[in-house]
Amino acid sequence: MNVDLFGYSLSNLAHRKMRSFLSILSILIGIMSIYALISFGMGLDAYVKGLAEEAGIDKLFVQAKGIGAPGTDENFFLTQDDADFIEKIRGTDQVAPLYMKAGEIAWKDEKKYRFAMGFDLENEGLVMETFAVDVAAGRQLRKGEADAVVLGYNYQFPLKIFKRKIAAGDTIELNGKELKVVGFYSEVGNPSDDANIYLPKEGFEELYPASKEKYGWMIVRAEKGTSADDLADRITERLRKHKGQEEGKEDFFVQTFEDALATFNAILGVLKGILIIIAFISVVVASVNIMNTMYTAVVERTKEIGIMKAVGAQNHTILLVFIFEAGFLGLAGGVLGVLFGWMVAAAGGGIAAAAGFALLKPVFPWYLTFGCIAFAFIIGALSGIFPAKQAAALKPVDSLRYE
Amino acid sequence: MTTILELQDVWKIYRMGDVEVEALKGLDFKARKGEFVAIMGPSGSGKSTAMNMIGCLDVPTRGRIFLEGKDIAHMSESQLARIRGKKIGFIFQQFNLINTLTALENVALPMIFQNTPKDKRLAKAKKLLEMVELDDRMHHKPTELSGGEQQRVAIARSLANDPEVILADEPTGNLDSKTGHTVMDFLRKLHEKEGRTIILVTHDENTARNADRVEFLKDGQIFKRHTR
Numbered sequence: 001m002n003v004d005l006f007g008y009s010l011s012n013l014a015h016r017k018m019r020s021f022l023s024i025l026s027i028l029i030g031i032m033s034i035y036a037l038i039s040f041g042m043g044l045d046a047y048v049k050g051l052a053e054e055a056g057i058d059k060l061f062v063q064a065k066g067i068g069a070p071g072t073d074e075n076f077f078l079t080q081d082d083a084d085f086i087e088k089i090r091g092t093d094q095v096a097p098l099y100m101k102a103g104e105i106a107w108k109d110e111k112k113y114r115f116a117m118g119f120d121l122e123n124e125g126l127v128m129e130t131f132a133v134d135v136a137a138g139r140q141l142r143k144g145e146a147d148a149v150v151l152g153y154n155y156q157f158p159l160k161i162f163k164r165k166i167a168a169g170d171t172i173e174l175n176g177k178e179l180k181v182v183g184f185y186s187e188v189g190n191p192s193d194d195a196n197i198y199l200p201k202e203g204f205e206e207l208y209p210a211s212k213e214k215y216g217w218m219i220v221r222a223e224k225g226t227s228a229d230d231l232a233d234r235i236t237e238r239l240r241k242h243k244g245q246e247e248g249k250e251d252f253f254v255q256t257f258e259d260a261l262a263t264f265n266a267i268l269g270v271l272k273g274i275l276i277i278i279a280f281i282s283v284v285v286a287s288v289n290i291m292n293t294m295y296t297a298v299v300e301r302t303k304e305i306g307i308m309k310a311v312g313a314q315n316h317t318i319l320l321v322f323i324f325e326a327g328f329l330g331l332a333g334g335v336l337g338v339l340f341g342w343m344v345a346a347a348g349g350g351i352a353a354a355a356g357f358a359l360l361k362p363v364f365p366w367y368l369t370f371g372c373i374a375f376a377f378i379i380g381a382l383s384g385i386f387p388a389k390q391a392a393a394l395k396p397v398d399s400l401r402y403e
Numbered sequence: 404m405t406t407i408l409e410l411q412d413v414w415k416i417y418r419m420g421d422v423e424v425e426a427l428k429g430l431d432f433k434a435r436k437g438e439f440v441a442i443m444g445p446s447g448s449g450k451s452t453a454m455n456m457i458g459c460l461d462v463p464t465r466g467r468i469f470l471e472g473k474d475i476a477h478m479s480e481s482q483l484a485r486i487r488g489k490k491i492g493f494i495f496q497q498f499n500l501i502n503t504l505t506a507l508e509n510v511a512l513p514m515i516f517q518n519t520p521k522d523k524r525l526a527k528a529k530k531l532l533e534m535v536e537l538d539d540r541m542h543h544k545p546t547e548l549s550g551g552e553q554q555r556v557a558i559a560r561s562l563a564n565d566p567e568v569i570l571a572d573e574p575t576g577n578l579d580s581k582t583g584h585t586v587m588d589f590l591r592k593l594h595e596k597e598g599r600t601i602i603l604v605t606h607d608e609n610t611a612r613n614a615d616r617v618e619f620l621k622d623g624q625i626f627k628r629h630t631r
Binding site: 004005008011012015303304306307308309310311312313314315316317395396397400 | 455458460461480481484485487488489493495499500501503504508512513515516517521560563564
């Protein structure tokens, strides 16, 4: 097709401004949704991938069964004996048992309930690596320090947990006991983890004497050269025997870091899938709209098609003119959809970050941008095929007679 | 003079439900190079059908149509489109300009389909509009032009690809008599000065008088010829 016919096509779209605008708007909404949703999905994937890279694939978790967060069900727990036993299993490099209990935290005249975690500072490296945090402000806890806490990232800011921010050196109350805040951990990216309270093992045991040596879960690091999966199987089998439990009736379970992420990814995948299907439906609706616009255009321009054929336009030229027009509607909707999708996702990411969900950070790779635009153009052009075929098949003698 | 267009025993039969309507019944017609011929007839005589056959806008049910010695009666639509674009220039009663394009773009349009480069196309379209004395209106759209001006644009467009035959279908039918005369003057000039072959289809005797020869059509056949 002569490129100058593109100009003719564009002048036709410009001539029917409102209809063209509505068709563009319909595809814009679909592409905007797809672009924003995929950018969030990719951001989440990147977040999970980053977690896996930071925490490493050599870690696994041994967790007491029970309802709710590990350690919150009093009936199920892991003991120091379990920890010592696991440490001796072939392939185990290090074991870090963790306490976890809900606690009442009071600051100024406010009270909140959040999770308190206690761990032996000897295992500091393994715990910090697994949580993918470091000290963001103040200092780290010290072994045996019974009246000190380190707080999660969000406590440093007003209105995130308490109305007033907490600073290193402040004193808070946990279950009625005064504790000095010595530092803050860096941001995890979700409001739950960023509201945790961390204590040294000794401090935790003073606060929760009944829970002494009753751990909610343990982090295990596999030795170099030992696969986390193999070690997980070995720990399950040995610990079961050690505890004298039957297969399938253990009061604990072992999960590798990768398993935990896989579960998370599976849920994420289903969620993303549902959202993207909804977005695709809106694109299908948009394509029907474009098809309708183009069919109307063919009827309206029947005489014009006849004129073009009379002055030498061949069927394939007419076909291309209409496909190009439909494709251009798609293209314009795609470009604007990506632009608005970017704005929506960037604004949404900003709002999510402000609300403590830093993990909801959209990413905008070039191939997503170009992919969405190309997809919109193709959808538009495909929607134009049937109307274009109808236009191309018109007999000049009949079209010229059309009023 | 060499024969440029010839219809031999051309029939066109339309089927309307169970009824067959014979619009052309063995039409014989011949136009020589450089000739100005008018086909005249009352409404329902088959004029429009004859024009569609001559202009390659439709194919006959039976018979043969020769353009420069080549039988085009049963060619495909794409082949006919190529022939129309190169060999035939149309002037319609309704002007049939494209309203979204300017006069200049309308005149240049047939050249797009022949892949004429843009600069040549625009230069020629300008020259043709100058010839029909519309050089000051070339950037106006058809809706901004009078009927006479629109028809002059159509005349310019019909010449865009230097066709062998100019086919004018009731070119003055939508114009007042004065404007109609102006349009016919342009057509006659094309014939007399440039030696163009013009086939005029009309029901109007005064318009037909411009032609060298008039063929009278009735019931789908030529029944009388008159040469000036």
